[in-house]
Amino acid sequence: MPTAAILIIGNEILSGRTREANMHWLSGELKTLGITLRECRIVRDETAEIIDAVNALRQLHDTVFTSGGIGPTHDDITAQSIADAFGTTLHTHPEADRILRQYYADSELTEARMKMAKVPQGATLIPNPVSAAPGFVMENVYVMAGVPRIFQAMVQQIKSQLTTGRVAQSITVITAGREGEIATPLGEIQAQYPHVELGSYPFMKDGALGTNIVLTATDATALEQATQHVEAMLQTQQVDCRRETQ
């Protein structure tokens, strides 16, 4: 299954000023494409930290998405940092230049705004249907804006370029069995089904404890077999359960 990572860039996320929203949304989108989001990093607007994170993630994962830091201000240093990470320099992309000149009136074409036409040598553009200034792709790194509305619009633009995998399905078995009491047999079932991921999440509802057992797999037969195995185990433990399919 193809893997992906997201790198979120911005002091405002780590300071708590802004609540991060792109990772959660991206995860859901990737799931429909059979791509697993395997890692997320959030770093500050610091060149060295961005370079280190991008270079680590692009080696580890098939695709890397970045969010934030491509605007016109002094703290928007993502494009330069990506260029540095790839050992290249920025240049004004002719198409980005044209897009910005078309979007802004002549009096609005400040030096700061024209900075948004600069991308690393060799990068291709990601259109921005919301506010014109484009993102860009550098090998397997997709560089996008942090504003959720723009981030989401940019992901829609590049979805068809991604290498997709088999879409995983999930079944949730909801049981009154408490995690600490079903953990051992559940672990034994997990060991028997290496291609089915079994997650266990305790919950409290109306004062009663219980467990959501989430089974995920791309192979529908294995998923069904493992689910039946879990249900049979819970019956042996004499606790109620019901299933929900997603």
Place this chain on the structure above:
Amino acid sequence: MPTAAILIIGNEILSGRTREANMHWLSGELKTLGITLRECRIVRDETAEIIDAVNALRQLHDTVFTSGGIGPTHDDITAQSIADAFGTTLHTHPEADRILRQYYADSELTEARMKMAKVPQGATLIPNPVSAAPGFVMENVYVMAGVPRIFQAMVQQIKSQLTTGRVAQSITVITAGREGEIATPLGEIQAQYPHVELGSYPFMKDGALGTNIVLTATDATALEQATQHVEAMLQTQQVDCRRETQ
């Protein structure tokens, strides 16, 4: 200023099943202690990934907090992974053993639950006032539960152990000036005040664009000077502004 990082462990966060909440909350708590949250990583329940992330973060930052993976089930592998990261093994901590035996009835003392008494050799405990099973501290790494109510209670227990710094203050200058039009003079002001962090965040309200300029510093005099400088610049640009102090 002391620095910190948070490592969030759990497939359910990356899959989008659970929305991460601990980073945002922790950031606010650390701010009141004069500690800067500088980095966040989110990884899956995979031993190698946890080890790599813990070993990277504990070298880079004064304090590392981890969230998740210390329950009784097969996918709770944080304690073992931390032991591996420090090149040591798990042992049953006598005090943790006593706490669990006191909390659970004899019939409830399953092998899976007693796994929660195991911590790396040399670790000290973090009390859990919510559900007994403790977290632990290994050098500068604080290992805590992922459930927000428990995570928060554990942080309250260890707050007094942290090395604190000078608390930063923030002033927000809210202006009708658009980011792309004030970016260049704003960058020039940033260059003059290296100890004041200037962040620029565009917003749209009632159909009109504007910018929140957030100034942050531990030095109140420098903060006030930089803010006045920003206000004077906006006056020169003939755009309205007002300030909010946090």
